[in-house]
Amino acid sequence: MKGETVLDILRTYTKDELFYKEMQEARKDPKTLEEFLARHGLQEAIEHRWIVPEYRDQGGWMxxxxxxxxxxxxxxxxxxxxxxxxxxxxxxxxxxxxxxxxxxxxxxxxxxxxxxxxxxxxxxxxxxxxxxxxxxxxxxxxxxxxxxxxxxxxxxxxxxxxxxxxxxxxxxxxxxxxxxxxxxxxxxxxxxxxxxxxxxxxxxxxxxxxxxxxxxxxxxxxxxxxxxxxxxxxxxxIPSLPYQNNEKVLEIITYIEGHFQNATLKETASKFSFSEGYLSRLIKKSTGKTFTDLVLDMKFDKAINLLETSRQPILEISYLAGFESVEHFNRSFKKRFQMTPTTWRKVNYANRSVQI
Incomplete structure (x- = not known):
């Protein structure tokens, strides 16, 4: 589809836009607004997911x-x-x-x-x-x-x-x-x-x-x-923040992201010339997570992405996500998500062929 064709489609007003434009015009006069709201009641607004401030306290879509x-x-x-x-x-x-x-x-x-x-x-x-x-x-x-x-x-x-x-x-x-x-x-x-x-x-x-x-x-x-x-x-x-003293933390997290399959607290602390205790406290203070939990979150993110977007075997996914064995992967996954990786794939992968 050519760019100009896309622009023509984008420039065309949708039904929702016409509704909102009419509502804005109606707001210029209280009586006109009252008549507009009488034509478009609460239930219609909810069905169409129209945002109407006057309906907010009545259970309207907001x-x-x-x-x-x-x-x-x-x-x-x-x-x-x-x-x-x-x-x-x-x-x-x-x-x-x-x-x-x-x-x-x-x-x-x-x-x-x-x-x-x-x-x-x-x-x-x-x-x-x-x-x-x-x-x-x-x-x-x-x-x-x-x-x-x-x-x-x-x-x-x-x-x-x-x-x-x-x-x-x-x-x-x-x-x-x-x-x-x-x-x-x-x-x-x-x-x-x-x-x-x-x-x-x-x-x-x-x-x-x-x-x-x-x-x-x-x-x-x-x-x-x-x-x-x-x-x-x-x-x-980017607007400045009150404190800009965590550039080193960002550097550490970026490093962990690139090595999450086998990252350890000891190795990472050595990489950045920190003691293990100091690095552990720094990660916890900055992210709210322990080093282990931060790495585990990255492993799960990798695993879920592969489960939902590929047909690779569970064994291969457990390896790519950095788990020590497929048994460890299955146990950890079920503990976190209350289902096995296989079940997760069945629930989420099947719908990938459905288009918007």
Missing amino acids: PEMMGDALLFEVLQNNEILVSKHNRYTPMFEHRHAFFEFAYVVEGACIQRFNEKEITIHQGQMTIIPPYSTHAIGVFDDSIVINICVKRQVFEMVFNSILRYSNVITDFFARSLYLYQQADYMILDTKNDRDLQNTMLQIVAQSLEKKPFDHVIMISLLLYWFGKMLQTHEDGIY
């Missing part, structure tokens, strides 16, 4: 905390969701359990973090990490694309970027493992035509609904980030 299950229920376990942000949707503060990339295709939008409003312009992307409270507003013909990726899948799929030390790596590592994180990151492509076209091709894959579309979308997103780092690293902005 998703303030979005878990993976809520947003990805339509995905049937695919890793990525691409959608246009509905124009004229009332701004509402919310959080979610996944990474969100909001890219401005045309025009501009407003992003609000902790009462601070920022205008994001055409060619700029806002990256919002899990559990960051924010709100977004688009109140004209501007076009904003939202790309959502599960935190767990993100950690494994984007490992090729996380292996290298750069400003994006530090942001992602902080978001994935540390208590202290920035609420957002802004990437300015300076209206790079190649990056714009890549984003439109991601949208095209989402619209066409062909087999393996999620694989191509993730590959294109990886290309987008690689190209961004290669050509526009100076256009990346």
Whole structure:
């Protein structure tokens, strides 16, 4: 699908957008708003998942905390969701359990973090990490694309970027493992035509609904980030944090990510010239996890990604994820997830062929 065709589709108003636009116009006059709400009652708003502030206290749709299950229920376990942000949707503060990339295709939008409003312009992307409270507003013909990726899948799929030390790596590592994180990151492509076209091709894959579309979308997103780092690293902005003293922790976590299959506290402490006790306390203070639990989480993330995206035998997966034996893998997996790896695969792998 050509880029111009994608743009034409994105520019066309959806039923939801027409509803929100009419509601915004109705707000200019109390009587007109009253008539509008009379035509579109609470039940209709709930059925369509329309965000109507007047219905909030009556049980109306207002998703303030979005878990993976809520947003990805339509995905049937695919890793990525691409959608246009509905124009004229009332701004509402919310959080979610996944990474969100909001890219401005045309025009501009407003992003609000902790009462601070920022205008994001055409060619700029806002990256919002899990559990960051924010709100977004688009109140004209501007076009904003939202790309959502599960935190767990993100950690494994984007490992090729996380292996290298750069400003994006530090942001992602902080978001994935540390208590202290920035609420957002802004990437300015300076209206790079190649990056714009890549984003439109991601949208095209989402619209066409062909087999393996999620694989191509993730590959294109990886290309987008690689190209961004290669050509526009100076256009990346992260708000400063009150304390910026954990660069060494980020370096340690990045190292562990690259060696999680066989990483030990003793070897890692020696690598960074720390005592085992000091490194253990540092990891616990920064991540809330013991060294062992941090490594185990990385192993489980690797295992789940392989269970859901490959046909490799359980024995091979246990080896690739760094478990000492398949028996140890099965016991640990069942203890963590209350089911065996084989059962997990049956539940999650079968739905991968179902398209959006």
